[in-house]
Amino acid sequence: MSPALIAALPFLGAVLPALLIRTGRSHAALAAGAVSGLALLGLLLHLPAALAGQVITAKFDWLPWLGLNANFMIDGLGMLFATLILGIGLLIILYARFYLSNQDPVGQFYTYLLLFQGAMVGIVLSDNILLLLIFWELTSLSSFLLIGYWKHLPEGRQGARMALTVTGLGGLSMIAGMLILGNIAGSYDISQILLAKEAIQSSDLYLPALILILGGAFTKSAQFPFHFWLPHAMAAPTPVSAYLHSATMVKAGLFLMARLWPVLAGTPEWFYIVATTGLITMLIAAKIAIFKDDLKALLAFSTVSHLGLVTFLLGLGTKVGAVAAVFHIINHASFKAALFMSAGIVDHEAHTRDLKRLGGLRHLMPITATIATIAALSMAGIPLFNGFLSKEMMLEEAAHTAWLGSPYVVPVLAAIAALFSATYSFRFIAHGFFGPVRDDYPHKPHDPPFGMWASPAFLATLVVLIGVMPITFAGPFVQMAANAVVGGDLHMHPIKHWHGVTPALIISGIAVVGGLILLASFKPLKAAWEATPRPEAKAIFDWIVGACGAAADWITATLHNGSMARYLTLFTIGSVAAGFWAFSGGGLGPETREMLPITPVALVGWVMLVTASASVVAFHHNRILALVLIGIVGLIVSICFIYLSAPDLALTQISVEVVTAVLMLLALNFLPKRTKRGAGPLKHVWHIAIAVVTGLGTGGLIYTLMMRDFAFETMSKYHLVNSHTLGGGDNVVNVILVDFRGYDTYGEVTVLGIAALVIFALTEALLNGASSKKLIAWRPDVPRAGDKHPIMLLVGTRVMMPIALLVGVFIFLRGHNLPGGGFIAGLVVSIALVMQYMASGFAWTQARQKVYYHVLIGLGVLAAGITGIGAWFNGVPFLTSDYGYVKLPGLEKFELATAAGFDLGVFLGVVGSVLLALGGLSRLARRAAVGAEPVHAHIIAEKPEARSPEQPGAFPPETLLPQRWAQARGYTSARQDDADTKPVKAKKTKPTEAEEQ
């Protein structure tokens, strides 16, 4: 299987759980497992090649001019990490199936998990640092979703935010570092960068690049002083903690350091930054872990400590250190995942993770106790478990390391850290599982079903197997990965238990004995710990975030205080100043064009335009009158367009004018009808001065422009010449929209749809939130006339509706060659529909509207997208259009271009957006009028199917629904008596407030 496909599989498969959850948790888990399993299988097929030292690659050009290529490779290091990610992922999927309850949105969980898994696999298989950065940020985002999975818990949300902030900021720093690195090496491909060791290490920018990249790696791997986010991320469900903090997320930083080890390591800077940070982290986190009562908090700090250990080993810059680092990564992943899962089982069964409330569990849940004990002993570094071997290697290395010339600093600190590590491991076992059985557990614990302990048991078995026979079970893997880390030619010494009485063994012995002594004297130590003041990372973090937020608020409030006049002033002055600056910097060519004669028609138009504009200025205090006058300005502008042979623009202008007038009226409904005279005379003069200068400046600029030929040839000539040959249409404006600048239009339709949805969402918030009270209490500021729906208008609009729609269709169809097109047709049809709303009332019309406008917007974007993609099947780039002419009897010969499909998308998008936006605003008025009716009455009024009592919900009554799913959502069985396992009929018990005024 191609490396690219392995990385893509989890992303592709992420939709499956989200869909299959409707058929039950097991299916969702099965689908997620199948996807991971398939990716793992595809990966392991490359194992023999990777063990033989080969590198499997897959290369795709993505944005070659940026150096961003979708290059993937599987080398030893990538192989090891990808196996860990996918393998432990598989175990977690199984575990989570039993851990998560029915009330949790399990489908979401598996979707997030697969997204995260895909991002992680992407990181470890990338052969391009820019691609790696993309996946890196994706892990930050997807881990945010996972950590905040229990959205109802404030700790979960805060922990997720903190993790995202810290790792996201680190990611930003890393982007800068990576760009420097790629710039020095002359390529962004990792395989190329790894060859450029001398160039990189001798560069002046080596140190900045190193610090920036390490900023990313340290935040991700929770190294001091960024370690604080990891314990707070423990608010996530245990499967997430087990996955993120054993095999994946936090290992990404280590992976990066290992990946770039050949080019970055070996210098004093590397040693002093990386090894020192690792050592400090290892020590501090181990000390904190001892005193944590929460099982998961203890494990979280122990994880930080072990990450520090690996960082320290990588920081040494020696080949033996790299081997030890790789070996410890494997060992830590196995025992830590098992420990997290055991802690989760304890939490799940006993309903507490507090060590003060636990104890004696080995009698009640022997299987879990065995697994946890094995894993914890490995963590403590007891012989015959795998943790012992790698910790021994670490101590051996530490014993030979001098720090600033002193040979004692590193070994002593490492020994203390090992001692602490043994202490918290023993405490985990002793306080959790040993001791007498208690009778005050919140819930009587017992061993969980097999599916739940299978995953940790498997890992515990691995712990023992690697511990007993390291060469057989881990040797080739370690050799393969370490070889890739150091860049080849590695001669690994066999991993042995007995090296004779070495310093490492002595330290190990001291650590174990000291750990037992510390555990025995735990109570006084704990009391002393409680008494010492220490900085609370979360408080500091919150303070910094709060200060940043306050600063941002201050800047925003100063610049952006909500006064429209201020924005306009700033914007206008800015543009005038920019124009003046540009004008004063350059020369002005001679006039090359003749002044056209002033025709009487043009003169009349000009006089009307000036009069209308002047009237707006004079009468702007009366807002409705101003609206009418602006309408006149708009109409004259449209006439100008016709006069200057731009019928398309004229049509657009007229229809936009109508829609805008309706929009303004809807807004004016709630706004005062007269503008207050607020500004003083001085400000008035100032505003007049700005207006005059801007007007004169703009007019002068346009005059000068139009009296001269452009300095360079314009685009329009190309469009005019090629419109028919390339786009197949004679209406150049339309061809530009749907063909030449199709990408732009595609984006614009999407943006239009998004804007409409945002308006809808905002009004939704106004309708239901606290502000709805304000709406209900609102009373019109002018007396309202009676006769809401004059019968004459009603009849008139209904007669006109089909004609107007026909006009819309006509304009749409002729659009490619004659003035018209999807955009104008969309506006025309919108206006036809808006007329119905105005004449027959919102409720009546909405009830007859069978298609949601949301759906129209979606369909529009889809239609445009599918048309664009259709070009691929023709072997041409996205959105290239094709066309042919069709002759139907009775009609003129008309053209059928694929661009029409695209135009249809534009059409649907425009209709949906306009009506959704206008509808959103008119719903406000409706809510105000409905007053004290039930909160959701207005929504029910808008959903056609909610109105008829025969169809109470989204499902027709005969739909078969899964039993438990339906019960969780308030549907009851049609057959209560025998409804145990059979699917139920859809029938909502909730009463439907269908009747509408």
Add this chain to the structure above:
Amino acid sequence: MELFWEIVISALLVIGGFFGLVGSFGLVKLPDPMTRLHAPTKAATLGVGATLIASMVWFGVYKDDLTLHELMITIFIFLTAPISAHFIAKANIFRDWKQDQLPPPAGNGNWAVHEVESDTSAEELQEAEVSQKS
């Protein structure tokens, strides 16, 4: 024959222009909103209508291209002009006249615009509701 068509077209244009002028003159000359309302409706229907027919004839005769767009425009104008006149009248009754200054309308009841929550289409909207349900 050509002369005939030219005369027809010219006559239509003159009629159109005349009614346009009359309409505009009336708008300036007539004393109050209700009477003034008559002027532009004439201009819109007769004036624009005659011009449109002239355009249709001209295209039909000289361009051999008989288009029906003008008829369509005429229909739209015929439909919309009375409605806008109706609305202007209603607005005038509501804004410029107190209820007791107005003569009572024929039949029972009051002027609709002066009756809060009144709805001349209520029956229509209600009936449609019922027929859809049944």
